[in-house]
Amino acid sequence: MTHPEYILTLSCHDQRGIVHRVSGFLAEHGCNIIDSAQFGDAETQRFFMRVHFAREDAAVSDAVLREDFARVAASMGMEWALHDAHAKPRVLLMVSKIGHCLNDLLFRYKSGLLPVEIPAIVSNHMDFYQLAASYNIPFHHLPLATGAPESAKLAQEARVAELMEMHQVDLVVLARYMQILSPSMCERLKGKAINIHHSFLPSFKGAKPYAQAHMRGVKLIGATAHFVTGDLDEGPIIEQDVERVDHSMGSDALTAIGRDVECVVLARAVKWFVEHRILLNGHRTVIFK
The missing domain is CATH 3.40.50.170 (Formyl transferase, N-terminal domain)
Incomplete structure (x- = not known):
């Protein structure tokens, strides 16, 4: 079975717990991380992250995934986007x-x-x-x-x-x-x-x-x-x-x-x-x- 895949990109003020919150959220929503990269800029105090993951729990819809992550993003002041990994721009x-x-x-x-x-x-x-x-x-x-x-x-x-x-x-x-x-x-x-x-x-x-x-x-x-x-x-x-x-x-x-x-x-x-x-x-x- 092929699972839907996404690419999540985000940036926010650098603070403790960002990776934990993101990875924990994905695990709780039945998602499996395929690859992940992050960077913290000491000069601007900004944190940047890109996560490629698969949504493996069919009970979690695309809409629920986006709606629930929006709350996480708001709590940490994130600018974020969630893309269909297989959609061609x-x-x-x-x-x-x-x-x-x-x-x-x-x-x-x-x-x-x-x-x-x-x-x-x-x-x-x-x-x-x-x-x-x-x-x-x-x-x-x-x-x-x-x-x-x-x-x-x-x-x-x-x-x-x-x-x-x-x-x-x-x-x-x-x-x-x-x-x-x-x-x-x-x-x-x-x-x-x-x-x-x-x-x-x-x-x-x-x-x-x-x-x-x-x-x-x-x-x-x-x-x-x-x-x-x-x-x-x-x-x-x-x-x-x-x-x-x-x-x-x-x-x-x-x-x-x-x-x-x-x-x-x-x-x-x-x-x-x-x-x-x-x-x-x-x-x-x-x-x-």
Whole structure:
């Protein structure tokens, strides 16, 4: 017999007895812990926990489990969420004219490496509509002209918000979507949108950052996946990685290496999100790998 499985995530002020209360509650409600991880931050005095467990007592319903734990959480001031471990989160992908991250995520999705559903792809350009069609995923072209007024940007973002609501989206991934989101959109997506950018090239903004890096003779290139906030490219960091480069490599080689790193870093971040492994700790993250 297959038992329903859940992932419980929580954070609260660090205090005695948290693990005891959680594990005792699960035992009392006929649940068996499959794996558990916790972390206490001495700086913020916050405690974080992720528990994967099975509900083995058929007499304990899902509703009872949630209702009873809510009382435990309230008594200890917990921020918490209880997820169906086998439910596939719904992810909206956004892209502009550079498609390596989009292509990588779609391959991982199709091959079963990324446990998600992708109900839609949004782009301000038409470049990847055929790629979307090859995966049988609806492609929504929402153009935004260069220098468009703020009203046009807000109207386009309103359409994105409609798609999110229509498809009950759990996560938005900016897979090299080259538009700055409005403050209101960033607030709407707080904790639910991930972006990718070249992390070791902070001085090289604008077009062709890897070509600029080549001209400066950099020795390390890398990528950062982070949550989207109103502070451009400064949201809580989820994952980073780097590759060494040298004088023998031209700008095309740096670009190719950099794009590979971006794909890997973004894929890890998305996978950890959909597996409920990321908890926010102020402007930082706790990642239970």
